[in-house]
Amino acid sequence: MSSQTLSAPTPDRPFAFVDVETTGGSASTDSLTEIAIVRYDGHTISTWQSLINPECRIPGYIESLTGITNQMVANAPTFAQLAEQIQQLLAGHILVAHNARFDYGFIKNAFRRAGRDYKATMLCTVKLSRRLYPQHQRHGLDYLIQRHGLIMQDRHRAYDDAYALLQFWQCVCREHDHKIIDDVVQGLIARPSLPPHIDSAEIDALPNSFGVYIFYGENELPIYIGKSNRLRQRVLSHFASDHTAPKEMKISMQIRRIEHIRCAGEVDALLTESHMIKERMPTLNRQLRRQKEVFTWQLAEQSPGLWVPVLLGGNDIAIGQGRHLYGLFSSARDAKEALLAVVKSEKLCKATLGLEKVHNGSPCFARQLKACTGACVGQESHMAHSVRLMTALSALRLRDWPFEGAALLREGNLVHVIHHWCYLGTARDEAALQELLAEGKGDFSRDTYRILVKHRDKLIDAGAASLALE
Numbered sequence: 456m457s458s459q460t461l462s463a464p465t466p467d468r469p470f471a472f473v474d475v476e477t478t479g480g481s482a483s484t485d486s487l488t489e490i491a492i493v494r495y496d497g498h499t500i501s502t503w504q505s506l507i508n509p510e511c512r513i514p515g516y517i518e519s520l521t522g523i524t525n526q527m528v529a530n531a532p533t534f535a536q537l538a539e540q541i542q543q544l545l546a547g548h549i550l551v552a553h554n555a556r557f558d559y560g561f562i563k564n565a566f567r568r569a570g571r572d573y574k575a576t577m578l579c580t581v582k583l584s585r586r587l588y589p590q591h592q593r594h595g596l597d598y599l600i601q602r603h604g605l606i607m608q609d610r611h612r613a614y615d616d617a618y619a620l621l622q623f624w625q626c627v628c629r630e631h632d633h634k635i636i637d638d639v640v641q642g643l644i645a646r647p648s649l650p651p652h653i654d655s656a657e658i659d660a661l662p663n664s665f666g667v668y669i670f671y672g673e674n675e676l677p678i679y680i681g682k683s684n685r686l687r688q689r690v691l692s693h694f695a696s697d698h699t700a701p702k703e704m705k706i707s708m709q710i711r712r713i714e715h716i717r718c719a720g721e722v723d724a725l726l727t728e729s730h731m732i733k734e735r736m737p738t739l740n741r742q743l744r745r746q747k748e749v750f751t752w753q754l755a756e757q758s759p760g761l762w763v764p765v766l767l768g769g770n771d772i773a774i775g776q777g778r779h780l781y782g783l784f785s786s787a788r789d790a791k792e793a794l795l796a797v798v799k800s801e802k803l804c805k806a807t808l809g810l811e812k813v814h815n816g817s818p819c820f821a822r823q824l825k826a827c828t829g830a831c832v833g834q835e836s837h838m839a840h841s842v843r844l845m846t847a848l849s850a851l852r853l854r855d856w857p858f859e860g861a862a863l864l865r866e867g868n869l870v871h872v873i874h875h876w877c878y879l880g881t882a883r884d885e886a887a888l889q890e891l892l893a894e895g896k897g898d899f900s901r902d903t904y905r906i907l908v909k910h911r912d913k914l915i916d917a918g919a920a921s922l923a924l925e
Contacts, residue, residue, distance in 0.1 A: 469496035470578070470624070471548035474616035475558050476521045478509050480708070481701035482560035486511055487534055488523050490562075491613035492544050493621050500621065503544055504614045506531040521611045535569040542571060549644065551620060553596045554651055555579035556694075556707050576644050580620050581651035586639045587631055594651075599623050649694055650707040657713050661687035665718040667727045670737075672709040677737040679706055682728035686715055702739060709739075719867035722913070725906045726871065726878060733900075749901050750790040751853065754779040754845065760838035762845065763809050766790055782851040783901040793851070801847045804830040807840055854908050861892055862914040864907075873914065878903045892917060 472493040479485035486509035494501045506523065508531040518524050534541075541562075552558035555577040566573035584594040591602065596616065600607050605622045609615045627636060649655060661668070666686040670693075672678040683689030690713065693703050718724040732740050750768045757763045766787060767780070784790040798805060805811035806819035807830040813819055821827035830840040854876070861874040870888060872879040877897035882888035907914075 468576075469494060469548050470551045471495075471545050472551045472617045472620040472624070473545075473558050473562070474552060474613045474620070475561050476523055476611065476613050477561055478511060478513050478517055480705065482557070482564045482704055483701055485509075485561075487561055487565050488513060488517075488521070488528055489613040490537075490541065491617040492541070493614075493617045494544065494548060495621060495624075502614070502618070504617075505537060507537065508533045522609070523612075534565045538566060538569040538571055542566070542573065545573075545575065548575070549578050550575040551578045551580060551624070553580045553599075553616070553620060554708060555581075556650065557704070560704060578640060578644055579651045580623060582643050583627065583639065584623070585652070586643070587627060587636075650710050652711045653694075653713065658687060658691065661690055661713070661715055662717060663687045665720055665724045667716045667718060667724055667731060669714040669716075669731070669735075670706060670710045671712040671714070672738075673711060675712075677735045678709050679739040680728060680732050680735065680737050682718070682724040684721060684724070705739060719869050721866075722864055722871060722906065722910050723866050723869070723881070726881070726903065729900065729902045729906065748786075749899065750784040750787050752781045752790060752794060752848070752851075754781070754841075754848075757809075758837070760836070760841060761807070762841040763807075764794060764844075780853040781848045783853070783904065785901070797844075797847045799826070801843055802826055802828050803844055803847070804828070804835075804840065806831040807837070808844070853904075854911065857911070857914070858916045859918065861895065861917040863917050864910065864913050865915065872917070873897075873907055875899075876904045876907055878907070 472495065474491050475487050476489040477485050477487055487507045488509050489504070489506050491504035492502070494503075506528050508528045510533060513523065513525050513528070545562075550559055550562075556579070559575065559577050563573050580599070581594050584591075584599060588594070588602075591598070596619065597610070599605060600610075600619060603623060603626045605619045605626075607615055607619055649658065663685050665682075665684050667680065667682045668686060668690055669677050670679040681689065693706055716727060718727055748768050750766060752764045753767050754762045755765050762779075764781075768787060782790065782793055784793065795810075797803070798808065798810070802821070804819055804827045805821060806813045806817075811819050813831060816832065818829075819827055819831045822829060822831055828835045828840075830837065856875045861872055861879065864871040864873060869881055869883045871881050872888065872891040874895060874897065877899050879895065879897040880887075880891045882891055
C-alpha cells in the first residue's frame with residue numbers, strides 16, 4: 456500500500472478508481488483475472504491490486520490482449536478469498552471506471568458468487584469525458600490517454616488502466632471550473648443506469664406507447680431492434696438488467712444511439728419489428744432473422760384411410776388453403792426431428808408412414824422393440840393409425856384462411872392488408888389501400904403468420920368491409 460499527497464479537488468465522498476481484467480465479456484458467465492483499486496479522498500492516493508485465479512481457463516485471445524496467462528494466475532488467490540478485503544477497500548467509495556457498467560457488473564457478480572451482496576454508486580469516465588469534452592467524438596480509454604497525455608506503461612493491465620483514470624480526473628480538475636465538475640458529476644451519479652454513450656435526453660424523448668426501437672452501435676450499424684407497448688419503459692429495462700444478462704451487457708457496451716418509430720397498436724409494432732429485423736439484420740437479434748426457406752408437413756391420403764406425411768418447402772407451400780399442413784420449421788432437419796418425436800411418443804409406425812422401408816407385412820424395427828402398435832403387421836387399421844397421427848399433430852396444424860380474398864386488420868387510422876396469411880402491406884389512405892388490394896402479392900413469413908394468427912379475431916373481410924379510411 457502506498458500513499459502520496461495531492462491537491463486536486465474531489466466530491467465529499469472518496470473515489471475508488473477501478474479496473475478489472477476478465478476471461479471474457481459476460482459478467483454472468485466469465486470471471487475476473489485481475490483487479491486494481493486506486494482510492495482517492497481529495498488528499499491522498501492509496502493503491503491496491505491483485506491477480507485473481509478465475510478457476511477456469513483463460514482463452515488464448517484474452518491472454519494475448521491482457522498479457523495475463525494461465526500460468527500467472529495458477530497460484531493466485533480466488534475472488535472468494537479476496538472478497539472481504541475488496542469489499543472493505545470499496546466500502547463508502549464512489550466506484551469510478553471506464554465503461555463503469557462493465558467493471559461494476561463483473562465485480563457485483565463475483566461478490567454474488569462468493570455469497571456477498573455489493574452495491575455502489577457509479578461514475579463512468581466515458582460519460583464524464585463526453586459531457587466535459589463534447590468537441591471530441593471518441594472517448595475510449597486509448598483516446599483519453601493520447602488526448603490528455605496520460606502516462607501508461609502496460610495497457611490492458613488493471614493497475615495501469617485504473618491509474619490512468621485518476622490522471623484523467625486530475626486533468627478534468629485542472630481544465631474545468633470546480634462548480635461545473637460538481638454539477639456534471641452529480642448529474643451522472645444521479646442517473647447511473649444508462650450506458651456511457653446514451654444521454655438521458657434520448658430516453659426522455661421516447662414515448663411510453665406502442666412503438667419499435669433501434670439500437671445503433673459504431674459506424675451507425677444496427678445492433679438490436681425491439682418493440683413494446685411501453686417504449687421508454689422497455690428500453691430502460693435493457694439497461695437495468697445488463698449486470699446479469701450477457702446480451703444486455705453487450706447492448707450496453709456497444710450502443711451509441713437510439714431511434715424509435717411510433718406505431719398504431721400491437722400488430723403494427725409486431726409487423727414493423729419483424730420487417731425491420733429481416734431488412735437490417737441487427738447483430739444481437741437471434742429470432743425473426745431472415746429465413747431462406749420455410750418447411751411444413753402435409754398429410755396426403757395415400758390409399759383409402761391411410762394418410763402419410765409429405766415434407767413441403769419454399770414455394771410448394773400453399774398456407775391457409777385447406778391442405779392439411781402441420782408446423783412451420785426453419786429447416787428440413789427441424790421438421791423431421793419434430794415428426795419423429797411425435798412418432799416415438801405416440802408409438803406410430805414409421806413403415807406405415809413411409810419413413811422406414813420394410814417388406815410387405817413385415818414388422819418395422821420399432822415393432823420388434825414393442826414401440827409400435829402394429830399398423831405394419833395389420834394389428835392396427837390404417838384408419839385408426841391415421842386418426843392417431845392427426846390427433847397427435849393437431850397442435851401443429853396451420854390455420855385455414857377464413858376468407859375468399861384479402862382481409863383487413865384495423866389499428867387506429869391505418870389498416871393492414873393480409874391474404875392467405877401473407878402480409879401485403881399497411882395503408883394509411885384509400886389510394887394506398889386500393890393499390891395493395893389490386894396488387895395482392897406478399898411473401899409468406901413464419902413470423903408474420905404467427906403474429907396474424909394470434910390476432911385473427913380482428914380480421915375483417917375486405918370484400919364486405921367499408922374501405923373508407925379517415
